[in-house]
C-alpha cells in the first residue's frame with residue numbers, strides 16, 4: 001500500500017488505476033446490499049465466480065459486488081457492463097444461463113429483464129421506469145463501486161473533492177461554498193448546513209477541541225437510505241466528513257451507527273482502514289499537515305438516540321435522553337465542546353458540492369430546498385425501494401411515475417411522509433411539490449425521507465394508532481407531555497378503533513395534540529402528534545364514522561366489522577373452513593357456508609382464502 | 619447584566635439566570651414541579667412553561683431551563699400558557715391521582731376533572747430524587763431505568779445499593795410519594811401535617827379543608 005502525500009500523488013494514483021482498467025472488459029456487478037442479501041446475492045456471486053472459473057473465463061470477466069441499487073424488491077440485481085444489461089430477481093440457478101447466453105453468445109436472457117405493463121422488455125437499468133424519472137447524484141455511484149475497494153471509489157473520482165478542499169481552499173471558502181449551495185440537513189430538521197458549520201467553527205473552545213459526528217442512527221421504520229449509503233459508498237461519507245473537519249478545524253470525528261446495521265459497520269470499518277492506509281485519514285492527510293480521524297460508535301438502537309443531544313449523551317456513555325437545546329450543540333455539544341452533527345446523506349452531498357460547485361448544486365431543487373433527496377418508498381405501491389429525486393418533484397411523479405401506482409387497481413388514498421412522526425397527505429394534495437417547506441405547510445415534514453403509500457383499504461384511525469404506539473414505546477420518557485400525553489392519546493385512539501369512542505374524543509385528541517406539540521422537550525414529542533392531527537384534519541369523517549356510527553369505513557378495525565358469507569357467490573367449496581383458526585365456519589359441501597359470529601375473531605383469513613370473493617366485510 | 623421583559627415589566631438579571639428564577643425574583647409565581655433551587659434544572663414536568671414572544675410569533679418554553687437573553691419578552695400567564703398547563707396537570711393527575719401537591723396545583727389552576735384514563739404510578743418521574751441523591755448526597759443510589767411508559771426510578775438490581783446513605787432525602791424531596799392526607803386527620807378543615815393554606819378556588823365541594831378537592835381524601839375524580 002502506498003501512502004499518498006499530496007494532491008498530485010492522489011491524481012497520479014487515480015490515473016494508474018484507470019489506466020489498468022479496460023472500460024470494454026465485461027464486468028458483472030452483483031448488488032450486495034442488505035436487501036439483496038435476503039435474496040441470496042451471496043450465492044449468486046459465488047455461482048458467478050465458480051461458473052466463470054470452470055469455463056476458464058475468470059481472467060476475462062470481472063465480478064464486482066456493489067452496494068444497493070434501490071430497487072431492492074427485485075433483488076438480486078445483476079448488471080452487466082459495458083452494455084449495462086440489467087437482470088432482475090436473479091437466482092443462483094440463473095447464473096450458468098447468463099454466462100452462456102449473455103457473456104459468451106452476447107444475447108439477452110429475456111425472462112430476467114424488466115417487463116413493463118405492455119409486456120415490453122427493457123434492457124438498460126436507466127430506462128426502467130423506476131429509474132428513468134430519478135436523478136441519482138448522491139446515490140448514483142452505489143451501483144458502480146465495490147464498497148470494500150477504495151480503488152473503485154478513486155476510479156469514479158473519489159477524494160478529488162477532499163484534495164481540492166484541503167489543498168486549494170481556505171476553511172472559510174469551504175463554508176462559503178456549502179452556504180451558497182443551499183444544502184440543508186437531510187436528518188429531519190432541514191437546518192442549513194453551511195450555517196451550522198460556521199457557528200461551530202466560530203464557537204469558542206478551550207484548546208480548540210471540536211467534534212464532528214455523522215448521525216447514522218436511522219430509526220424510522222421502513223427508512224434505509226442512510227444504511228444503503230453507508231453500506232454501498234462509505235468513502236463518500238468519510239470524504240464529506242474530512243472536508244467538514246477541515247472547514248471547522250476539528251480533529252476528531254465519530255460515526256454513530258445503530259448496531260442493527262452490521263454490514264454498514266463492517267463496510268465502514270474497512271473503508272476507514274483503507275483511507276488511513278492511503279494517507280487520506282489520520283495524521284498529515286495528503287501531506288497537508290492536517291490531522292483528522294474517525295471512530296465508529298455503535299448505538300443500542302433506540303429511536304430517540306437519533307436526536308442530537310440524546311445521541312451525544314449516548315456517545316458519552318450516559319442514558320440517551322435529550323436535554324433542552326437553548327445552548328446549541330454547535331457551542332456546547334459532545335463533552336461540552338463545540339460539535340457539528342450531520343446526517344449520513346448530508347455528508348454524502350458535501351463532496352459533490354465541492355467538486356461541482358455551489359452554482360451547479362443550487363440549480364437543482366426549489367427556491368429554499370436545493371439538491372436531491374433520497375426517499376424510501378414503501379407501502380401499497382408497485383415499486384418499492386429507494387428513490388432519489390430533485391427537490392420540488394410532485395408526489396404524483398414519485399408515486400405514479402416512479403412507484404408505478406397502486407397495486408391491484410386500488411385507489412390511492414394518502415401518503416405518509418417524514419417517518420413515524422410525519423403527517424398524512426391526502427390524495428387531493430397529490431400535486432404538491434415535495435420540499436422542506438411545502439411538506440410542513442401541508443401538516444407533515446420531510447423527516448429523513450420515509451414515504452408510506454396507502455390505498456383505500458387503509459383505515460386512517462388505525463394508522464394513526466400504529467404510529468402513536470411506536471412513538472409511545474420509543475419516547476425516552478423524560479418529559480410529561482410526550483410520555484403521558486402520547487400514552488393517553490393511544491388510549492383514546494384504541495377506544496375509538498374498538499368502538500368505545502365518545503363524541504368528545506376527537507376534540508380531546510386535538511387539544512391534547514396541540515399541547516404535546518407545543519410543550520414537549522424535544523422534537524420527538526413536538527412532532528409526535530402529527531400523524532393524529534393530520535389524519536383528523538384530512539380524514540375527520542373517518543374518525544366520526546368510528547365514533548358516531550361505530551363503523552370503520554375501510555373495513556380494518558376488527559371490533560367494528562363483521563365477516564359474513566354471500567349467498568350468491570358461495571360455491572360451498574369449504575376452503576374457508578380450513579383457513580379459519582377459530583373453527584367458526586360451518587357448512588355442508590356445495591351448500592352455503594356460514595360464520596358463527598360468536599367465535600369469529602375477524603382475522604380475515606377466510607376472506608383471503610376464498611377464491612370466489614364470497615366473504616364480505618361490513 | 620441581561621435586560622428582559624417579563625409580563626410587561628422590565629428587569630435586569632445576571633447572565634446565566636433562568637427565566638424562572640428571574641420571574642420569581644420579581645415575585646411572579648410560576649408553578650414548577652421538577653425544579654428545585656438546589657439542583658440542576660431538568661425540564662421534565664413542563665408545568666413551568668411560559669410564552670416567549672418573538673415578533674408576531676410566540677413559542678412555549680420551560681422557564682426552568684430557559685436562560686435569560688438580552689431583549690427577551692416573556693409572558694408567564696397568557697391564555698395559551700394556562701391552557702397548556704391545565705392539560706399537563708391533568709396528565710400528571712392521571713398518573714398520580716393521590717398526590718396532594720398535584721391536586722393543589724390542579725385546583726389552583728381551576729382543573730377539577732381528569733378526562734384521561736387513570737393509571738396510578740405514584741411517580742411523575744420529575745427526577746428530583748435522582749438529582750438530589752447524586753448532586754446533594756454525592757451518592758448514586760437511584761437512577762432511571764427503562765424508556766417511555768416503562769421508565770421508572772429504581773436502584774440497581776432492585777436492591778438497596780451500597781451507595782445509599784440512608785438519608786431519606788429522596789423521600790423528603792418527592793412531590794408525590796407523600797401519603798395522601800385522609801379526612802379523618804382533619805382538624806378544623808386544616809390538616810395538621812402540612813398546614814397548607816393555599817387558597818382553593820374552584821372545587822365545587824370545597825369545605826376549605828386546605829386540601830384541593832373533596833373531604834374524602836385527595837381523589838379528584
Ligand SMILES: Cc1cc2nc3c(=O)[nH]c(=O)nc-3n(C[C@H](O)[C@H](O)[C@H](O)COP(=O)(O)O)c2cc1C
Nearest residue numbers: 185186187215218219306307308342343346523524
Ligand atoms: C426523535 C428523533 C430522531 C432522530 N433520528 C435521526 C436519525 O435517525 N438520523 C438523523 O440523521 N437524524 C435524526 N434526527 C435529527 C437529528 O436530531 C439532527 O437534527 C440531525 O442529525 C442533524 O443533521 P442534519 O443537519 O444533517 O440534518 C432525529 C431527531 C429526532 C427528534
Ligand code: SF4
Nearest residue numbers: 476478479482522525
Ligand atoms: S419529548 Fe419525549 S422523547 Fe423528547 S425528552 Fe420528552 S419524553 Fe423524551
Ligand code: SF4
Nearest residue numbers: 570571573574576610
Ligand atoms: S366462503 Fe368461499 S371459501 Fe368459504 S365455503 Fe364459501 S366459497 Fe368456499
Ligand code: SF4
Nearest residue numbers: 741742744745747792
Ligand atoms: S419518586 Fe418522587 S421525586 Fe423521584 S422521580 Fe418520582 S415523583 Fe419525582
Ligand code: FES
Nearest residue numbers: 033035036068069
Ligand atoms: S439491496 Fe440490492 S437493490 Fe437494494
Ligand code: FES
Nearest residue numbers: 652663664666682
Ligand atoms: S419545573 Fe420546569 S419543567 Fe419542571
